[in-house]
Amino acid sequence: DIQMTQSPPSLSASLGDKVTITCQASQNINKYIAWYQQKPGKAPGLLIHYTSTLVSGIPSRFSGSGSGRDYSFSISNVESEDIASYYCLQYDNSWTFGGGTKLELK
């Protein structure tokens, strides 16, 4: 089984900050990683797939990068609507979510 180690578990940011979340896979996942945003009481929403491909309609302040085992997700110029939890998902070999990162306002 592929394990996904996501960090940090929580993150505090001010409006306008850039924040970065990382996910490390237990083996090479060939860029098959997606990122989700989840707000309280709601289902997760897909933001990015295949490492860096933005879903249609998602603002360009969201971005992803990485290769091999190491991947990152960034939000530049954090806005109040970005306050949420974020999860990575590897889908190279079966499916595994990272543990999540809760983004809060400083």
Next chain:
Amino acid sequence: QVTLKESGPGILQPSQTLSLTCTFSGFSLSTYGMGVGWIRQPSGKGLEWLANIWWDDDKYYNPSLKNRLTISKDTSNNQAFLKITNVDTADTATYYCARIRRGGGVFAYWGQGTLVTVSS
């Protein structure tokens, strides 16, 4: 427009079997490449993938739960199902179904989730 909606018993007792239904529209599970997956989330915790079923009836299960899970579909009624046997309090969670496509591999469309509580 793709929509999915989960339904379940709400509450059940330990050792019982949990039966969940996902009713969807906007796509067909008889179409090449289409699939439905189940994901759960205990309150305040992270997401856990459970199982996927594909248009060709291929099935994939989370290895840690495989012995307790059964996924199935009713193509004519646009439904997918998940059964979890011998539940205990650790199975208390919101259960989501989501659409997945071969070639994409990600859960792009999600239902609203259904809360299942296991309690004696």
